[in-house]
Amino acid sequence: MSGSCFAERLGDLVAITPAEHSALERLEERERPVRRGAAIQRENDRVGDLFILRKGVMMSSMLLDDGSRQILRFLFPGDMIGLSSLAYREAPETLTALSDSVVCPFERAMLSEVIGVHPRLGALMMVYGQIERTALTDRLAALGRTSAKARVAAVLIDMRNRLRMMDKSIGDTFTLGLTQEEIGDATGLTAVHVNRMLRQIEEEGLIARSNGHVTFINERALIRAANYVDRYEGLDLGWLPSAR
Amino acid sequence: MSGSCFAERLGDLVAITPAEHSALERLEERERPVRRGAAIQRENDRVGDLFILRKGVMMSSMLLDDGSRQILRFLFPGDMIGLSSLAYREAPETLTALSDSVVCPFERAMLSEVIGVHPRLGALMMVYGQIERTALTDRLAALGRTSAKARVAAVLIDMRNRLRMMDKSIGDTFTLGLTQEEIGDATGLTAVHVNRMLRQIEEEGLIARSNGHVTFINERALIRAANYVDRYEGLDLGWLPSAR
DNA sequence: CGTCAAATTGAAAATTATCAACGAGAGTGG
């Protein structure tokens, strides 16, 4: 074993030196499989390791006390997850596998070791944190100010784009891998209404569906309907100190 | 001038060495007043400096293309703001003063300098970032899964708690400093509905209102109505390397 | 074939938005 998912992710942002790369590899020395449906961290449990997701799709969610669930974020290979362990004694969020997955657990102290030796990686992780933050604020604005249809469309686009990042062969057709209830928990809607919105989006000719697969028929219109902003253009990391 | 708002904030989390403290002070060497209503960063404008808010209350918001606005976060003294400049060429969010304020602008490169000399501060800023992130996810869950009344109540509680952090003399009565339209933009509601929810919360005996002041009459019930979770208990930074 | 989760549909109810109007208070210029 030699690669580092997380280093690859950061490497998409800026050039990584071999020394930095091998420091990041230390975060992925251990591997742990997670079966579909299983949780590696549960809300209110004492926090433990952080993780790097190596394989599969997972989600981060919170339960409200009326029993409803809010999905905060879908997680893909190369994501560093469970970072809330850095600040809290008990986890504020649950981390669950949506498909059979593999995570690499590592201790919190390992992170400060890495930053201690390679401060530039600390700065880079702050950048990574801001990208994550902006994804959250986009979702916040979507929940607060866009229609049910737009929110459902946004989930479709976001899922396709992120799946494509890990598998370049994905084009306009992909496997969503979410139940309508899960889409509802991500968008703040009921499963019933998600169903109606999907149907409406389909009837308008923006997508086609067949047994779990979604095909974008009119991507431009879908993006418009979703109010979608692509944050992956427009990155600028020129201020980072150059690699040494 | 000698203090550092941001160092004070971090100092609430963990002990800061004098050397670290003076490094943080460099981030607050310049001061700039901002009048109520003025913006120090506008969505889609080329990003510039980062800021530390020294005085006043500000907000971070996004505009949607139908003209509606989502307030992402209220900002208080000691907050480091505009961090999205670390990752993007154009700002994803607007930063506006809600009251006459004072900010300390500093360059992005300054941040990597500080982290380079004091890696432990880099780790500490990641912790700070996770606290911010959790505040956002709590709001996300509130928008997605709680009633209008709960969301309005949550704004009241959050505002009171954060105002009290900068002014210990604040008890159950405080000046909200927000219009009902602003509360609506924060909660994803219309100003009209915010008005009705405030009235309802008042009629139920949870709060009292008089010209801009709010008084908590039954805080326990208000917290229950809001689904409020206090994240300031439960912090744990034991994993950080000790100060040297 | 039987079972179970997930998807689908219709009808009714609840929540929230929209529209339209009015009132109170703060500042402004004459």
Next chain:
DNA sequence: CCACTCTCGTTGATAATTTTCAATTTGACG
């Protein structure tokens, strides 16, 4: 000091969106 204007808060009536409830239907799988 007095209109005048403007923003903000308030209220009622109505409309739109979304949820809830209650069945079915479909598809995967043992």
